[in-house]
Amino acid sequence: MATHDIAVLTTGDELLSGELTDTNTGTIAEILSRHGYQLRCSLCVPDQEKEISAALSYLVGHVQFIIVTGGLGSTGDDLTARAAARALGQPLVINEEALEMIRRWFAARQRVMEPNNERQALLPQWSQPLANPYGTAPGFRLKHQNCELFFLPGVPSEMKAMFEQSVLPVLRRKIPEVSPLQQRNFKIFGLPEPRVDSMIPYSRLPQGVNVAFALDYPLVVLKLKAYGDTASELLDQAEAVIVKELGEHIMARDGEAPEANVGRLLIHSGLTLSLAESCTGGLIASLLTSQPGASAFLERAAVTYADSAKQNWLQVPAMLIQQHGAVSEACARAMATGLRRATGTDLALAITGVAGPDGGSEEKPVGTVYIALAGPDGVHVKRYNFSGERKKIQRMSAFMALEWIRRFTLRYLDS
Amino acid sequence: MATHDIAVLTTGDELLSGELTDTNTGTIAEILSRHGYQLRCSLCVPDQEKEISAALSYLVGHVQFIIVTGGLGSTGDDLTARAAARALGQPLVINEEALEMIRRWFAARQRVMEPNNERQALLPQWSQPLANPYGTAPGFRLKHQNCELFFLPGVPSEMKAMFEQSVLPVLRRKIPEVSPLQQRNFKIFGLPEPRVDSMIPYSRLPQGVNVAFALDYPLVVLKLKAYGDTASELLDQAEAVIVKELGEHIMARDGEAPEANVGRLLIHSGLTLSLAESCTGGLIASLLTSQPGASAFLERAAVTYADSAKQNWLQVPAMLIQQHGAVSEACARAMATGLRRATGTDLALAITGVAGPDGGSEEKPVGTVYIALAGPDGVHVKRYNFSGERKKIQRMSAFMALEWIRRFTLRYLDS
Numbered sequence: 001m002a003t004h005d006i007a008v009l010t011t012g013d014e015l016l017s018g019e020l021t022d023t024n025t026g027t028i029a030e031i032l033s034r035h036g037y038q039l040r041c042s043l044c045v046p047d048q049e050k051e052i053s054a055a056l057s058y059l060v061g062h063v064q065f066i067i068v069t070g071g072l073g074s075t076g077d078d079l080t081a082r083a084a085a086r087a088l089g090q091p092l093v094i095n096e097e098a099l100e101m102i103r104r105w106f107a108a109r110q111r112v113m114e115p116n117n118e119r120q121a122l123l124p125q126w127s128q129p130l131a132n133p134y135g136t137a138p139g140f141r142l143k144h145q146n147c148e149l150f151f152l153p154g155v156p157s158e159m160k161a162m163f164e165q166s167v168l169p170v171l172r173r174k175i176p177e178v179s180p181l182q183q184r185n186f187k188i189f190g191l192p193e194p195r196v197d198s199m200i201p202y203s204r205l206p207q208g209v210n211v212a213f214a215l216d217y218p219l220v221v222l223k224l225k226a227y228g229d230t231a232s233e234l235l236d237q238a239e240a241v242i243v244k245e246l247g248e249h250i251m252a253r254d255g256e257a258p259e260a261n262v263g264r265l266l267i268h269s270g271l272t273l274s275l276a277e278s279c280t281g282g283l284i285a286s287l288l289t290s291q292p293g294a295s296a297f298l299e300r301a302a303v304t305y306a307d308s309a310k311q312n313w314l315q316v317p318a319m320l321i322q323q324h325g326a327v328s329e330a331c332a333r334a335m336a337t338g339l340r341r342a343t344g345t346d347l348a349l350a351i352t353g354v355a356g357p358d359g360g361s362e363e364k365p366v367g368t369v370y371i372a373l374a375g376p377d378g379v380h381v382k383r384y385n386f387s388g389e390r391k392k393i394q395r396m397s398a399f400m401a402l403e404w405i406r407r408f409t410l411r412y413l414d415s
Numbered sequence: 416m417a418t419h420d421i422a423v424l425t426t427g428d429e430l431l432s433g434e435l436t437d438t439n440t441g442t443i444a445e446i447l448s449r450h451g452y453q454l455r456c457s458l459c460v461p462d463q464e465k466e467i468s469a470a471l472s473y474l475v476g477h478v479q480f481i482i483v484t485g486g487l488g489s490t491g492d493d494l495t496a497r498a499a500a501r502a503l504g505q506p507l508v509i510n511e512e513a514l515e516m517i518r519r520w521f522a523a524r525q526r527v528m529e530p531n532n533e534r535q536a537l538l539p540q541w542s543q544p545l546a547n548p549y550g551t552a553p554g555f556r557l558k559h560q561n562c563e564l565f566f567l568p569g570v571p572s573e574m575k576a577m578f579e580q581s582v583l584p585v586l587r588r589k590i591p592e593v594s595p596l597q598q599r600n601f602k603i604f605g606l607p608e609p610r611v612d613s614m615i616p617y618s619r620l621p622q623g624v625n626v627a628f629a630l631d632y633p634l635v636v637l638k639l640k641a642y643g644d645t646a647s648e649l650l651d652q653a654e655a656v657i658v659k660e661l662g663e664h665i666m667a668r669d670g671e672a673p674e675a676n677v678g679r680l681l682i683h684s685g686l687t688l689s690l691a692e693s694c695t696g697g698l699i700a701s702l703l704t705s706q707p708g709a710s711a712f713l714e715r716a717a718v719t720y721a722d723s724a725k726q727n728w729l730q731v732p733a734m735l736i737q738q739h740g741a742v743s744e745a746c747a748r749a750m751a752t753g754l755r756r757a758t759g760t761d762l763a764l765a766i767t768g769v770a771g772p773d774g775g776s777e778e779k780p781v782g783t784v785y786i787a788l789a790g791p792d793g794v795h796v797k798r799y800n801f802s803g804e805r806k807k808i809q810r811m812s813a814f815m816a817l818e819w820i821r822r823f824t825l826r827y828l829d830s
């Protein structure tokens with residue numbers, strides 16, 4: 001993927017102390033990517049004149065367009081204009097046009113201008129001020145050798161408006177029009193990343209399509225990317241190859257969450273579902289019901305922590321629990337069967353296991369999970385041994401359960 | 416606050432295309448700040464050998480410690496080791512110690528090692544490998560002139576574990592001990608940020624204590640910060656003031672999640688709980704059971720989407736639902752009462768509402784939610800009108816329910 005000669009420099013102590021996450025870089029990157037541009041780099045420095053100045057000196061020699069955010073406010077730690085003047089060798093002077101912008105901003109709101117606000121008009125000598133529709137601090141634009149610099153406030157709403165109004169049009173005029181990135185995402189469950197990678201027949205993917213991976217536990221996200229006028233066709237070809245090789249492992253595509261896909265399939269099939277969750281404690285139900293329309297297929301769900309709940313609501317015999325334990329193949333089977341009898345749904349899924357950190361034994365260590373699915377053709381049960389801490393085991397268990405439902409529904413729709 | 420000679424370099428196309436927000440820089444910054452260190456700068460570049468290499472060359476001349484994250488995976492877009500070798504003028508060789516770590520990782524899990532995984536042992540010649548407890552990719556450590564470089568994987572959980580295990584101890588040994596930032600967090604529910612701000616008697620807070628805010632929907636996080644030898648005392652004083660003013664609105668403190676605090680209080684009180692969720696679809700149960708030890712108080716939970724489920728499991732009369740609707744004060748009351756009768760728990764909480772986007776009416780628009788709590792002293796019911804989209808309404812509803820349980824339990828413990 002080609003990068004473009006654009007860099008972002010953000011300033012702010014709180015971005016480097018872990019207090020605040022920088023969103024401005026992401027906002028700029030996202031807007032640029034819609035126009036086919038990718039940033040060459042982003043940098044973040046504290047509110048210190050020396051550090052801002054050093055970063056500017058580095059970037060001026062490295063890229064053609066620099067977007068700086070933050071440090072244009074009226075308080076003592078707003079030092080960006082001063083740092084820019086120093087890095088670019090220009091004196092700092094009151095910019096009359098900027099001062100007029102600030103005056104008008106206060107006048108329009110019938111508010112009194114504080115002496116501190118005048119400082120916001122102190123800019124490097126050759127600056128061209130940029131209007132700020134939402135705040136007092138004007139931005140500014142500077143040329144230095146072959147480089148163009150844009151200085152914007154750090155407040156995200158002000159930054160975004162000014163970037164779109166004053167920076168993007170310049171970039172689009174000066175950087176040759178490119179066709180934007182197109183992308184297809186495949187969310188893969190049940191295979192680790194190197195395994196997925198080894199299953200991709202790279203030689204059969206059309207040239208111009210790039211493959212990238214991301215993790216979204218427990219999913220591996222496979223991304224196909226292409227640029228240019230033929231991107232759609234190339235991606236269609238690549239997608240056909242990927243779907244042929246990985247087909248059944250693809251749990252969802254593009255922006256859709258796996259739980260949304262499962263819900264959509266259930267609605268499409270007309271199948272109804274009930275759930276009995278022990279170790280996942282309601283996570284499966286919560287995932288499915290986070291999507292609109294879940295009431296069309298989900299009849300009910302039970303979180304049956306106590307044995308009495310398993311006996312009452314799921315008609316699991318007390319004797320069976322005593323004999324085999326609540327975490328057992330027999331119990332999972334009885335939970336699913338009892339649930340289906342109680343609810344009359346097409347599918348009844350039950351899950352019982354040891355999510356930890358306590359409750360494990362030698363025979364059934366933490367991570368032991370039984371899933372049972374009762375359907376029109378009988379009950380299917382399987383034991384899993386998941387690893388990791390409690391929330392990870394719960395999440396993996398919930399996704400495995402969703403995957404069972406997805407595969408059953410797909411086969412049902414096929415038949 | 417003084418900055419220290421530490422920089423973070425993150426790599427990844429998706430961080431510069433707006434697809435993914437970098438959290439690793441924030442994680443490192445936050446851990447460092449607990450030890451009194453602040454980053455001098457952070458940099459982000461795409462998965463391109465040339466750009467990674469250029470950034471490393473710049474940083475090597477600028478700071479003493481560099482932490483690099485990302486690009487250590489087994490696929491073609493993992494180029495960090497190669498870029499480091501180029502920037503530092505070292506050949507790339509198979510590191511036997513790293514290879515052994517990878518082999519052991521697979522052997523311990525009885526999994527087959529893919530040929531691609533061997534590539535993860537290709538490191539710059541003088542690298543010292545760093546163990547990765549959670550994944551296949553070892554990290555590595557290098558010295559170059561006066562600079563020390565640490566290379567860690569980009570997966571946040573692996574990165575964090577390795578940073579704490581292999582990097583932090585080195586930094587603490589090599590950078591003079593400073594008095595770290597001390598911080599107290601208060602997670603406040605039910606009040607908007609400007610309201611919280613206006614309730615703080617700033618003049619009564621001791622000098623040297625700073626106040627900051629963050630949002631973690633639906634919570635407002637109030638942070639008190641102080642440096643230096645007297646930080647603890649100053650924060651004790653400030654905390655007393657804050658607790659006096661905001662006391663009952665503080666749902667949890669510091670690192671504890673509200674659901675963990677509620678669970679802890681329930682365990683402490685000995686009260687047992689059952690849940691009947693309609694519009695929240697299992698979210699309350701899922702939050703409570705994500706914490707270890709939930710089985711001590713949670714007897715069971717029902718997600719009763721269908722009316723038949725409300726009738727069966729909660730003994731809500733069909734007539735009542737016909738007359739008042741499933742989203743009604745009468746139904747919420749009947750759900751809680753029926754649940755308590757069925758389970759025999761001390762507390763039975765029921766919730767029913769319209770999470771949207773469909774199902775709203777003029778009388779009961781999307782966001783209408785009834786919460787009912789049945790306890791030893793009878794049933795309490797209340798109607799709420801929440802706003803926002805489905806997931807936001809579900810989250811707000813779940814937190815409100817947790818808040819009911821928390822306040823009941825506190826009063827119970829007080830009495």
